[in-house]
Amino acid sequence: MSGHNPTSTLAERVRIALNNDFLRNAVRFTTERLRTNKQAAAEQIGNWEEWRERGRQIRLHTIAHLDYYLAQFAENLRRAGGYVHFASTAEEAVAITLQIMAAKQAKSVVKSKSMVSEEVHINQALEEQGIETVETDLGEYIIQLAGETPSHIIIPAIHKNKAQVAELFSEVAGEPLPADTAVLAAFARSKLRGKFLEADIGMTGCNFAIAESGSIVLFSNEGNARMVSTVPRTQITMMGMERILPSWEDLEVMATLLPRSATGQKLTVYMSAINGPRRTADGDGPDELHVIIIDNGRSRQLGDPEFQEVLNCIRCGACLNACPVYRHIGGHAYGWVYSGPIGAVLTPVLNEEKEKWAEVANASTLCGACYEACPVKIPLHDMLVYIRRRNVEEGRTKRTERLGMKTYKVAVSSHRFYQLALKLGRIGQKPLVRDGQIPTRLGPLKGWNNVRTAPALAERSFRESWQALERELQQEMAEMSPQVKARLEELAGKRGDRHEQ
Template sequence: MANESEHGVLDRSRHALQDDFLRAAVRFTTDRLKGRKHAAAEELGDWEAWRERGRQIRAHTIAHLDYYLREFVQNARNAGAHVHFARDAAEAREVIAQIVRTKDAKLVAKSKSMVSEEIHINQHLEKQGVLVVETDLGEFIIQLAHEAPSHIIIPAIHKTRGQIKDLFTADGGQNLSTDTQNLTAYARRRLRETFMCADIGITGCNFGIAESGSIVLFTNEGNGRMVTTLPKTHIVTMGMERIIPSFADLEVMANLLPRSATGQKLTTYMSVITGPNRERELDGAQELHIVILDNGRSRQLGDEHFQEVLHCIRCGACLNVCPVYRHIGGHAYGSVYPGPIGAVLSPLLNDGEKYADLPYASSLCGACFEACPVKIPLHDLLVLLRQRHVSAGKTKRIERLAFRSFKATFAHPWRYKAAMRVARAAQKPLVRDGYIESTFGPLMGWTDSRHAPALAKQPFRERFKEIRQNVDAVDNAGDDDFEGSDRP
C-alpha cells in the first residue's frame, strides 16, 4: 500500500512537505471541518458537559469491558447473529475468508471500516480470487488509486478533482469531465451494480450496544444501508473496545461523534442493526456475522495510562487540529491510523519498532486533547511513549550523547555559563537581525523551514542582576525619604 513504507516518519514527512497541493488540500478541508465542528458544538450548547459525559461513558465501559462485551455477545447471539473473536489480524482475516469460502462468494461490497483496513482484508480476499469493492465514495477513489486512507473520516482528502477524473476515466474507459456531479454520477452508476450483485457486505461498527447486541453505523452516503441490506450475508468487523452499555449512552455518542467528525448534528443515516432479518422483514441480510478484533487492544487494558486510548470513538477531530497532520497529511504516518490518535495507537497495537518513531511526530501543543470529544490526553500519552522509547535505550547514540552533555551542562551553573558564552560567540557569523537563518550539519533541521531566535547578547541573569541593583537603589532612596517623612 502507498502508506506502508519502510522509511521512517521523518523521511515520509520530508516527501509530503514537497507536495504543495497535498498541504493546501489538507489544510483547506481540515479548516472547514474545524469551523463546522465549532458551530455544531455551539449550537448544542454546554459542549464541555457533553464531553465530560462522553469521557465518563467511555471510561466506565472500558473499565468494565469484560462485563459489557459478554452482555453484547450474549444479546447479539440471542438476536441470531454469529459472533467470532479474533486475537489478531491474521485470525480475523481467516474468519472472514472462511465465511466467504462457505458462501462461495465472488463479489464483496464494503462500507468504510478502519478495522478492515487494519487487518488488510481486501488484499487477503483478492489473493483468493474474490473481488472486493469499496462503496464509500472516498474509499472507492483511493481503492482505484491503490492507496490507503489518509484521514479517518475523509479517506481521499488529498485527491484533486482532476486526479479523481483520471481514476474514474481509467476505471470506466470513458472520458469524464471534472464536474463534481458528473463524477459522482459515474461512481453511483458503477457502485449500484456492485450493490445489486454482491454476495457479501462487509461493514465496520461505530458502536456495539451491550443491552441489545445491536451494532450502530453512522454514514452519510447511503452505501452503508445498501451493503447491510442487499447482500444475503453481512459481516461486521469491530474493534473489541467499540462497546457502549445502552441506548441512553448512544444518545450522548450520537451528539458527540458526528459533530466532532464532520460538524453535522447527525449523519444522514444512522443504522441500528440487531441480528439478521426476521420473518416477514423484507430488508436485511439473512446471515449476520460479527468479528470482534483484539489485535493488541487487550494489552492496554489495566494499563494506568494507555487504557485511555481505548476510549477513542474514531471521530478524526484530533487530526483536523494537529499542526503536524495539517502539514504532512495521513500517508506520512505510514500507519492505517494517522494523526495524533495514530501516533499513540499504532505503536501500542503493534508493540514493536515499526511505529516507534510516530510519537515524535507531534509538537505536543495539546490541541488534540482540546478537540477530543471524550477527552483523551493524547499529548500526555505521546510523552509517555517517548519516555518508554528512551528508557528502553532505543534512541540513537548521538541523541543519547547530546542529552547526556545537556544534562551535565545544565546541572552546574558555571558549566552552563561557560557553554552560553561559547554559544554566543559561535553564533555570531550566523545571526541576521536577531535570528539565525541557517545552520549546517545536524543543526540544519532547526533552521531549514524557520528562523531560530538568536541567543540574547546579554543573558537574563546579568540583566536581572542589574535590574535588582537598580530596584534596590530606588528602594533605599525611598526608605531614606520615608525615614525623613512625617508619616506615622
C-alpha cells in the same frame, strides 16, 4: 505519496508531505472547515462540556467492564441468530474472513467504510484470493482506485482534488469525465449500484455495538452502509473490541457527540441498527450475519494506567482537525492506518514492533489541542509524553539524541555549568553566524534549518543583561548628589508602602 509506507522514516514522509503544496492547502482548507463546523455545533447545543463529560464517563465505565459487555453483546447477538468470532490478531481476523468467504464460495465483496478492516489489511488478503473487493464509501472508493490508504479517519480522500478524481474515474469509465462534482458522484453511484447487486458478501465496520440487545450501529452520510448491510445475502462486520456501548441510552449520548465532533452535523444522514440476520417478516437484510470482534493489541492496554483510556476513542477525527501538526502534513506521513494525534498514540501502542513505530509519537507539539477537541476527553498529549518516556527508558531513541540530552542535563544542572555552556556555545557558533542567525544545514541543524533559520545565541543572556543593568544603576546612584539620592529613596519608600496596603 501512496499512503501506508512503513519502510520510510517519519522525517522522509514529513518532507514529502511538506513539499506537496496541494496536499497542504487541501488538508488545511478541509480541516479548518470541519473544525469551524464542530465549534458552531458545540456552541449551538449550549452545554457541550456536560455532554463531553457524560461521554467520557460512559466510555470509562464501558472499558472498565469490557469483558462483561463483550460477553453480553456476543450472547445477545447469537440469540438473535448471528455468528460471533473473536480474533486476537489481524492475521486471525483475516483467516476467519477467508473461511467465511470459502464457505460461501464468494467471488465478490462490497465494503462500507471501516478503519479496523484497513488495520488488518483485509482488502489485500481478499484480492490475493482473487475475490473482487469494492469500497463503496465515495472517499474510500477514490483512494482504492488510487491504490492508497486513507489520510483522514472520516475523510479518507482529503488530499485529492476534483481533477485527480476525474482522472481516476475516467480510467474506470474508459472515457474522459469532466472534473465536475455532480458528474463524478453520479458516475460513482451508477458504477457502485451494480456492485451492490452482484456482491456475494457485504462487509461493514461498526461504529457502536449495543451490548443489551446484541445490535450493530452504523453511521453513514452516503447510504452505502445500508446497501452493503441489506443487499448481499451474507454480511461480515468487523469491529474493534472496544466499540461496545452498554445500552441504547448510551448511544443517545454518542449519537450527539460523534456527528457534531466529526463534521459539525447534528445528526448523521443515515443511522442503521442491525439486530441479527433477516427474520421471516423482515423486508431485507442478510440471511447470515458474522461479527468478527478484533483485539489486535487492544487488550494489552486494559489495566495500563497510562494507555487504557485510548480505548475510549469513538473515531470522530476531531483531534486531527485541531492538530497543528496534522494540519500541515496530512495523514500519510504518520505511516500507518491511523493518523493525527490519535494515530500518533494508537500506532506505537497497538503495534508490537515498537522499534519501527516509536518515532511517530514525536509528530506532536504537545499543545493539547487534541484533548480540547476530543468529545470523550482522551488526554492524548499526556499519552504522547508517556510513549516518548518509554522510548527513552527502553533505548528506542537515536544515539545523537541521547548524547544531546545527557549534555543538556549536565549543562542545566548547575548555574556554573550553564554559564560555561553558553560561553562555549558562543565561541563555537562564531564561524557559523550570519546576521544574527545560523543558516547552515549541517548536523542537528539540518532538519531545523530546512524550514526556518536557527537564531544565534545572544551575545548576553537575560541574566547577564540584568546584572549589567544593575551595575549601571548602581554606578548612576553612586554619581548622584546626596539630595537627589535621598529624594529617590523617599519616593521608593512611599511606593513600597502603597504596595503593602
